[in-house]
Amino acid sequence: MATELAIKGGPRIVPDGMVKGWPPITQQDRDALLAVLDSGHLHGTSAPQALALQKEWAEYCGAKHCLVTNSGTSAIHMALAAARVEPGDEVIVPAFTYWSTAAAVLHQNAIPIFVDIDPRTFTMAPDLVEAAITDRTRALLPVDIHGMPCDYDPIMEIARRRGLVVIADACQSHGASYKGKRTGSIAHATAFSTNRSKNLSSGEGGLYTTDNDEYYEVASRMREFGEVVLPDQTREYNAFSLGWMYRSLEWTNAFCRSQLTRLEQYNAARREFAEYLTEQLAGIPGFDGPYTPPGVVPAYFSYIVRFRPEQAGLDAPMDRFKRAMIAALRAEGVNLGQWQTRPVPGQDVFQKRVGYGKGCPWTCRWGREATYRGEDYPRTIEFIANHSYLAGVYPPNTMELMKLYIEGFKKVADNAKKVLDAAS
Ligand SMILES: Cc1ncc(COP(=O)(O)O)c(C=O)c1O
Structure with a gap:
């Protein structure tokens, strides 16, 4: 040397x-993507690649339902809305994550409340969660950071005891497992990102999984303008509530399926x-x-x-x-x-509470003026x-x-x- x-x-x-x-991109990926261009299906929630990817990902995770979407952030947002997190509700989030975890909470007009991380695994510390719960708390949103599944047993137990929903941000943990169960099948609902960097990549995209039939139905309407779109694409043109445009593209889905085989x-x-x-x-x-x-x-x-x-x-x-x-x-x-470079609550959006402007969601009728101090998270x-x-x-x-x-x-x-x- x-x-x-x-x-x-x-x-x-x-x-x-x-x-x-x-x-890594192989000939199989190229063929899968190009075949979409000749298939006559470029998008749509009932298009063949979307349906096949959902089935394959649900089977892989061991979940009952899966919905493909256009990003991990939209998958987290869908999970929050489907679990009926409402304006002013509080959602507990780790102080160390990519900030999109907390952004999805703000997108739902809800209030992120941060807790510090476990000093060895760097995932949300279950022993700190209980103290952060108030009568406004509706959900826990732990994150499998670096691909390390968080400590799900105590988190699910706290949620059971306190009547809360657990939404997992598994954007970094495709294929990881906790006590024999794959992420995507442990929490009440789970969000994955399939952006370029992720273990399962589609370039840009997301996947949502749940075993809960009602969450699945609400999330699927949310993905498409709040409407019900039947498998044959029949529409009533009636939005049941606010929804977004979180659909994915067929070549993205085909690429993702091809990557999934490896x-x-x-x-x-x-x-x-x-x-x-x-x-x-x-x-x-x-x-x-x-x-x-x-x-x-x-x-x-x-x-x-x-x-x-x-x-x-x-x-x-x-x-x-x-x-x-x-x-x-x-x-x-x-x-x-x-x-x-800092705990998420230390970022400007929380320091200055610049959500939707006019202080919303913190100062809207149902909100609470939570204060965010970056220095409160010494482990992070x-x-x-x-x-x-x-x-x-x-x-x-x-x-x-x-x-x-x-x-x-x-x-x-x-x-x-x-x-x-x-x-x-
Ligand atoms: C932990 C975590 N949460 C959420 C996201 C957001 O995923 P996307 O970029 O697909 O919206 C990411 C992606 O970088 C992430 O790493």
């Missing part, structure tokens, strides 16, 4: 151009890579991989790396250590990046401060790349003091 660091002009470990992007294979590769990296990082001072609780099989949507200056024997503040290590690793071709702040995301931990990348990544981590760790000095 070359000993000179790449930041000092030495050769990099991972050759330029070696890391491939996601998702989801298991792709997830198996992600797990193999992630487990290898975690095992190896445990022996490299300064870095750690993620923790996985027993009974849980994550989908490894993202691979997170924790920075440990104290393990490296360096008395450096976290931000300085992390910045210096990332710069040195990137120079070696080990690309680490930041995903979020700590997670963001001491973690980073490693790119390319998915196929078509191979074990060869993971081995080079580990070489890169070792090289930087062996020279940690030099890296820190170079940074300052």
